[in-house]
Each structure stands twice: as C-alpha cells, then as structure tokens.
Amino acid sequence: MNSHEHMFRAALLDPAQAVPEGLTDGAGAPTTKRFDVYRNNVTVALIEALRTAFPVLRKLLGDANFDQLAPHFARAHPPASPLMMHYGVDMPEFLAGFTPLKHIGYLPDVARLELAIRQAYHAADAIPLSATDLAETEPDALMAACLSFAPAVQIVPSPWPLFDIWRYNMQEGAEKPRNVAQSVLITRPEFDPVPHPLTPAQATWISAIKAGTPLLGAQDAALAQDPKFDLSPLLTLLLQQEALTTLTTPKD
Amino acid sequence: MLDATRTPPRLPAAPGVGYKAQHFSDLRNAPGPVKWLEIHAENYMGDGGRPHAQLRALRGDFAISVHGVGLSIGGTGPLDPEHLARLKHLIDWLEPASFSEHLAWSTHGAEFLDDLLPLPYTDATLTCVADHIDEVQETLGRQMLLENPSSYLAFAQSTWSETDFLTELVRRTGCGLLLDVNNVFISATNLGYTPTGYLDAYPTAAVGEIHVGGHDEDRDEHGAPLLIDSHGAATADPVWDLLDYTLAQTGPAPVLVEWDNDVPDWATLRSEAERAEHALTSVLAN
Numbered sequence: 001m002n003s004h005e006h007m008f009r010a011a012l013l014d015p016a017q018a019v020p021e022g023l024t025d026g027a028g029a030p031t032t033k034r035f036d037v038y039r040n041n042v043t044v045a046l047i048e049a050l051r052t053a054f055p056v057l058r059k060l061l062g063d064a065n066f067d068q069l070a071p072h073f074a075r076a077h078p079p080a081s082p083l084m085m086h087y088g089v090d091m092p093e094f095l096a097g098f099t100p101l102k103h104i105g106y107l108p109d110v111a112r113l114e115l116a117i118r119q120a121y122h123a124a125d126a127i128p129l130s131a132t133d134l135a136e137t138e139p140d141a142l143m144a145a146c147l148s149f150a151p152a153v154q155i156v157p158s159p160w161p162l163f164d165i166w167r168y169n170m171q172e173g174a175e176k177p178r179n180v181a182q183s184v185l186i187t188r189p190e191f192d193p194v195p196h197p198l199t200p201a202q203a204t205w206i207s208a209i210k211a212g213t214p215l216l217g218a219q220d221a222a223l224a225q226d227p228k229f230d231l232s233p234l235l236t237l238l239l240q241q242e243a244l245t246t247l248t249t250p251k252d
Numbered sequence: 253m254l255d256a257t258r259t260p261p262r263l264p265a266a267p268g269v270g271y272k273a274q275h276f277s278d279l280r281n282a283p284g285p286v287k288w289l290e291i292h293a294e295n296y297m298g299d300g301g302r303p304h305a306q307l308r309a310l311r312g313d314f315a316i317s318v319h320g321v322g323l324s325i326g327g328t329g330p331l332d333p334e335h336l337a338r339l340k341h342l343i344d345w346l347e348p349a350s351f352s353e354h355l356a357w358s359t360h361g362a363e364f365l366d367d368l369l370p371l372p373y374t375d376a377t378l379t380c381v382a383d384h385i386d387e388v389q390e391t392l393g394r395q396m397l398l399e400n401p402s403s404y405l406a407f408a409q410s411t412w413s414e415t416d417f418l419t420e421l422v423r424r425t426g427c428g429l430l431l432d433v434n435n436v437f438i439s440a441t442n443l444g445y446t447p448t449g450y451l452d453a454y455p456t457a458a459v460g461e462i463h464v465g466g467h468d469e470d471r472d473e474h475g476a477p478l479l480i481d482s483h484g485a486a487t488a489d490p491v492w493d494l495l496d497y498t499l500a501q502t503g504p505a506p507v508l509v510e511w512d513n514d515v516p517d518w519a520t521l522r523s524e525a526e527r528a529e530h531a532l533t534s535v536l537a538n
Contacts, residue, residue: 004409005369022409023405024408025406025442025443025476026445028406033472033473034442037404037478049366078364079364079366080363081335081364082359084366122303124300
C-alpha cells in the first residue's frame, strides 16, 4: 500500500536512482523533470537548513565546499524529526569521519559549538539568581551550597582555540586564533546566546558545579588544575549573564 | 467524527500574513489591514526563548493560526505520537484561532524529508488520511483545516479526483478546508485543467481559510508549463483573479498572504495584504 513512499524515498535523495513508475503529467505521459521538482525541493531545503545551522563551518570551508558537503551529510543523515531546529546533531561525528576533511581537526568541535548555540537559543526560560541572593548567604554555607545553571547554559570542551575560531569568523576585525586550548561557555542573558572563552580550570569548575558538586569541591578541583584559579571573575560573569538559577544550601 | 460544539472561534474574515521574526516591530507599529498571523507549528516547538516570547507578545494583538508542516497526514504510516504530543502542547498553551495541515506526506519510517510530498488518491489512501484526521482532531479537541497541495505530477493509480477526495474527507471527518488558490492555479496549470473548473467542484462550504502566494515558472521536458510553488515572490495576477472568483462563492473569509522565502520588507508584504483587503471589500460590495 505504501509503495509510492518507498519509491519516492529511494529516488529523492539519490539522483542516480530511477524515477518511480506510474508518475505522469496531466495528459498521462511519463515524466522525469516533474519528479525532479521534489528532488530539488528536498535537497535545497536540507542544504538551506544546514547553512542556517552552521554559519561558521560555512565560512571555514567556503560556500562552494559547504554546499558540496551538505548533500553528502543529508544523504547519510536525513532529519530524524520535523523539528528542523535540531537538524545536524550528527554533524560532528560525520566531519570526524569524512576523509577529505579529516586533517582539519577542529571542525567537529566547531560543529558542536554551533549546535550548542542553537540549543541555547531554543532552551527553556528561567528566573536568574541575583548577586543579592549570593550576598545574603553566609560564606561557610555558600561553600557547602550547590548551584544550578539556566537550561540555556552550555559548555563545549575543546583542545582547540575554539572561542577564537568562532570569534574570528563571526566578528569583523577580531584577532586571529591563538594557539591555546579553549572550552566555550554559552549563556543566554535574554534571547541571544553569547559564547565566552574558558580557561581549563574555569571549565573544570563549571563542569563540577553542573555535576552537582558543592562550591568547595568545585573550587578544589579547579585549584588542583590551576593553583592561581580565582573564582570571582567567573562568578561575576555568570551572574551578569543570568546563567545561574538556584542556590541550594545544605539546610534546604 | 468531530463534535462541532467544541470548535473554537474562527479566524477573522480579514487579511493575515505568514509571520516572520524580522517583521515583529513593524507588525506592532504599523500592521495596516493585517488582523491575524500564521505561524509554522514546528518553529515554535522549542522550549522557550525569543520565538515563544514573540508569540506571547503578538497573541494579544492578532488572532493566530497554527499551520503544521511536519505531521505527514497524507502518509501511510502511523502519525508520530511524539510529534502529535508536541503539537498538542503548543495548541494548549497558545490557544490559536485555527490549526491547519497539508494533504501531503513528509515522514518515511524514522526520516523526515522536509517537503510536502504527493500521494495517490485511492480508496486505501482515503481511509488512511481520514483516520489520521480523526486522530488529530480527537487529540487536539478541535476541528482542523486540511490544505490542498500544489501538484507537479499525477499518479496513474489514482481513482479519485482531488476535489472528490477532499469532499469525502470533509464528510467522513468533519474537518474544514484551507483553500490555497495559488496551489489550485499551480496544479491546474501543471496538470492541464482549468482552475475555475476545480473550484466549481470543490466543497467551498467547508472553507475556513484561504491562502494566496507566489510561484515560479518553468517548463517540463515536453515544453509544457511547470509552475513551482516557491512562496518566494508576490502573488501573481491570475491568482488574485482566482481569489475574487473564490470569494464570490465563499463570501468574506480569512485570506493569508504566504511569503516564506526571500522574505520582503514589511512595506512590500503589507501592500500584498492591502490587495487581499481590497478583494475582501469588493466581495462585500457585490
């Protein structure tokens, strides 16, 4: 009963496949070009969705290369749901395994960053924690407390200068990427996601807090990585960026 | 069959436009004749952020029509229960004036093909589509509108005309119809029948909303005209004529200007809405 769907699917994303049988123009004559409208629609829609999802990848590869890559990806990974806002989650693994681009090691992390930015854009809203909420907590209680992040907050670990690569391609006049490892924090103060570079110790602190470690334990973990780790600029940033939502002290 | 007493208020018999985020401020400051907005359901199925905030701000000033593009109602497989649940969640919090979907399929197994794909019109597909509409209307607790497709080809196996197929779906399910006159013009040109002949056979009493929009012109391998439903240009003159012909039968109805690709500035889109308003005023005068 659903044979027309099988035949359409096989031929839609693969121009080498024969056009399904039993398709005609209005006068009953067989037609190839009319089926090609659907082939073109699907391919163009998926390429356009990938262009929207991965602007930095597109800049890094160049439009022509990106448009060549996109149909390869679309054939291997057609969307798994009608929520096109999530299309492309397989891109990092695809890039890691795509032989012609394997030598550009940072591409999968760039794709991960772009996916995280999109996820942050569509994440649930939350009421942020204020500096007053923190100031009202006794220092000892604070160090024993746990913090929660807003749903939009993401962290993308990377051994590459990931933030610099992002900024160099997205901001006019930004300096060239330096040779440092940068994990990236994404916040969403109101509606627009903002990436921030993190030192390895800052990334360790955030990952520990995200995993439910109290502030004291997170502090120890960060100091073990970098004896000069200073929490205050990071905490100020997180408060300004409305990245924190709740403070849970042990007595809660 | 839907219990019609649970049907919410309809869209106003006035011009509407497909909502684009870049027109947010213009719509609030200078809406012109625009009284309602249509959104694509799937773009608002995230958890929050700007898309939801804009909708919450706009729903006070405009009636909202939710237009799905991903339910695959014309598919032979079962409806995706997760997607139907997401749709119900959106409809429940937004409480739109209307929900519509397409006589088309887009999902095959676990894959979403991101286009409105055609189906043959047979007894078997009729039963399947009717069951899907029943399931949607029961889940959402409201009537849905079903839109006629833009066709580029025909299936040799079809045994029903499109207008008879739609008439029978309305009879079986109690659904309403979204009449896209641009699609009628495209399909009629591509398949070699007259658009007015289609409209004369179409169950106009079930129309709850009308679409107009732009198309591109091409030719097939035999040199015959092949119109493509691009939603990327102004509505063509013969489609406006067809709108007049339609409104003469339906009376005033909600008319949406669809412009989804190469979206123009607000002044251009608003002038298209003004043209729709003129058509609506003219039908009242006659």
